[in-house]
Amino acid sequence: MEKDTTIMEYNDLVKTALSSITFKEGVREAKVRSPQSFAFHTISVGTIAYEICRTIYEMSDTGKTTLDTLSKTYSIPWEQLCFFGGFIHDWNKLPGEDESVQNKEDRMAKKEEEARAIITRIAELTKNPNIKPDLFIRRIALTAEGPLPDTLHLPLWIAVKLGDMLMISDIRSVNDVYYFMNSPSYLQAINALKSVYGIELRTLSSSPRLFTLIASKRLVEQLKSEAVPLISYTDGLVYLSRVNSQPIFLSKVYNVMEEIMYGSGSEDNLNNVKENLNKCLQKNIDIFKELELKPEVIDDEERVKQIPNSIFPSKICKPFEDLVGLLKPESVSKLIDDLVAEYKDVAPWALILYFAEKSNKKDQIKKELGLGKAKEYVKTFKSEELLEKLIPVLKKLYGQKRETIDQNLLSFVKKSFGGDIEDDLSKVVKEPMSYCIVCGMPIYEESARFTQYGFSIGARGGTVEIFIPRAKAMDDIDRLRDDWKICPICNFEAGYLSKVSKPPFALVSFYPGIPIRLLESINVGNDYEGDVFQMIEENSYYYDVFESSGGDIKSGSDQNLIVSYLSSKILVPYRHFTDKDIRISTRLSKTDVNDLMRYVPLLSIVYLASPVFISSTIMNIPMEEGKIKVDSVFNYSWMTYSKERKDVNYRTLLILLAYKSKYEALVSICRGSDIENCVNSMVEESDLYYAVDPSLFVIAFGLGIGSVMDENKQFYDSILRYLNFLDFVMGEVSEMGETLSSSINLLSSELVNVIKKRSSKYDVVGFFRDGVDVFFRTSSLTLKKEDRINLAVSDAISSLESKYTLRDESKSKLFFALRDIFEKLYDIENNSDRSLAIRIANSLTTWIYLQFLYFERSGEKK
Secondary structure (H helix, E strand, O other), X not given: OOOOOOOOOHHHHHHHHHOOOEHHHHHOEOOOOOOOEHHHXXXXXHHHHHHHHHHHHHHOHHHHHHHHHHHHHHOOOHHHHHHHHHHOOOHHHOOOOOOOOOOHHHHHHHHHHHHHHHXXXXXXXXXXXXXXXXXXXXXXXXXXXXXXXXXXXXXXXXXXXHHHHOOOOOOOOOOHHHHHHOOHHHHHHHHHHHHHHOEEEEEEEEOOOHHHHHHHHHHHHHHHOOOEEEEEEOOEEEEEEEOOOOOEEHHHHHHHHHHHHHHOOHHHHHHHHHHHHHHHHHHOHHHHHHHHHOHHHHHOOOOOOOOOOOOOOOOOOOOXXXXXXXXXXXXXXXXXXXXXXXXXXXXXXXXXXXXXXXXXXXXXXXXXXXXXXXXXXXXXXXXXXXXXHHHHHHHHHHOOOOOOOOHHHHHHHHHHEEEOEEOOOOOOOOOOOEEEOOOOOEEOOOOOEOHHXXXXXXXXXXXXXXXXXXXXXXXXXXXXXXXXXXXXXXXXXXXXXXHOOOOOEEEEEOOOEEXXXXXXXXXXXXXXXXXXXXXXXXXXXXXXXXXXXXXXXXXXXXXOOEEEOOOOEEEEEHHHHHOOOOOOOOOOOHHHHHHHHOOHHHHHHHOOOOOEEEEOOOOOOOXXXXXXXXXXXXXXXXXXXXXXXXXXXXXXXXXXXXXXHHHHHHHXXXXXXXXXXXXXXXXXXXXXXXXXXXXXXXXXXXXXXOOOOOOOHHHHHHHHOOHHHHHHHHHHXXXXXXXXXXXXXXXXXXXXXXXXXXXXXXXXHHHHHHHHHHHHHOOOOOOOHHHHHHHHHHHHHHHHHOOOOOOHHHHHHHHHHHHHHHHHHHHHHHHOOHHHHXXXXXXXXXXXXXXXXXXXXXXXXX
């Protein structure tokens, strides 16, 4: 049989790797002190190794020859050798610390067994029998830590070693890479890359604000024409470049940023400004038309109460300067021509009065035209003559071409970028006119007022709720806001968010960074194939769970997402999940958090178990987190699993998925405004229960005994769809949960054998309530733990026996199940307080009933 060693595309390599590990293997922490999941770390190292090998192959004839020889030696394409070599390099970190295996050698044997299974599956998926466990475990994996074996393996050795270096958890900034490049562990590989292949690592650092995030894709695309972008960190990226190639010139960065701010969207910006101006001018168009025939209308105090607000209402009419802040002078000049053409024959007074009375430069305009008060010049001048004189004044004030360099943008670019870059831009020579009230940046040229911020961001009525971290709340904000200015950068960011990504949004961050190629290839959709809950319960292969969570591996990122290639972040707007916008606000509400939370675990899974931040504030772009964590201004205890260090990522995702399933169950029965109340009750109770033990999160629905849902058949039907998964989560997240899950399953399945006819909830679990009553009535007595538990169990069984016939075998099973449950209830009471323990006991009662319904309907045991 002919061996198939077909070269695989990068995306297929990633799919194969994710299809070779199980979900639990993939989300497990790669290192004890590292938040990186095994999947994220190994795929990232594999990606970097692949990119380094590809660059060596394309930029160096010596490297091309060596890699071709290496491929022939092993009958494995060099792409697979480099990628899978990096992917499997940390095989010894695969399993967590298994308490059942005490001996270190036995634990290593267990790790190797798992690694061999992964490599064997890779060989099956690639249809290449030459991919053998011994080759990758005994030889290639050692290149990450060990010395160079021989010159044949030099490119592979460099690629895997540097791939591992660039994913070191201690890297907090792109500048930290220099420290590790000069360390003894990696210096030889760095020098070999430079001396043998003529390639070196360089850096580009940047500020982590939204404007650079938006521009990052264009900057990276430009960089690709001369270099190979390798990995993005929180404040920049590392790229591969020829040793003697020119550095990045800052002027090129400036040109890209200028084009984004003023160029590429200029037509759209122009149309938006024109639309807003027309809304303003058309508001009282009848008055302006009438002034042509009867100038004395200007004295009608009923129709023209106060100039300019009565004819140009502030809610829809903004000063011209605020609206045209992001237009080039030539676009402003065209806008003036278009407005004149549209209104000169219909209502010229609309334009004259708008500029002479509403604009921020009205005093200057009046002086140029020799005008006094509106009620005088409307009756003195003819509109046609006055408009002809106004046009050149407007062109002079607004349409003159600005300096070659925009001083505001120049200042921003010079302060925002660094690294291996040559500053060929001129110095900022002007003194600041003012400072941006939003970000604090100096403003060197005419800029929009703060009131425009709300208008740009698209808030209703042009208003905006905003938190300014440098200023206290002020009673006279309405008086002061007209004097405050916003810089063009904040104005641009606000407008961008209103069109592309209205807050709130989910922000994914990567630790310590993410390879550019991987960032470009992972896509998240809102079409979910398969049952993600069942797949996780069955510990399916990671790629299957990835796909069922909406993930895809393909070239080109989703246009709905804002991907930051210079700060390793992804902004996912609310509309991406729901295909709809909510009312825009820069202030996050608890309802927003609760709603977005159900998508968070799927998002984290797609991005290989990365932390997620729910945010609504432009200024709030967080740094990386130390583990899988959901963070926001509203933080619940269950947003991150912190009870112990083992399998933190896995347990956190299970809890978040349990929240998703509970949310979906509640939403299917709560309607309208009740949805918010139902979810809030569930969230608050979940927070209380989780603090006692993570497994109790599962049984918290906020719908206790006596609530409207207590006997609601639809409620139970909705929960039963997710019961298997919720029970699975209960058993996985804590020792208490494992005991409760096992005991309640035994109890509920046995109740099905005892209770033969269809019964009410009370008929099924009334006996347990009786036992609970006895248990808590004895809490004030000086009884031993065993005595209290035995009394409660005996009373519960007696209560059940009074209604149904119990065989000895059933009675024995029920006794041991109840004993375990009441033992845990005793621990719960000790770990919380009596009232909370009683509330948890009531929820356990409902949970037992749910399990009974499941067994009754399924007719089989789990």
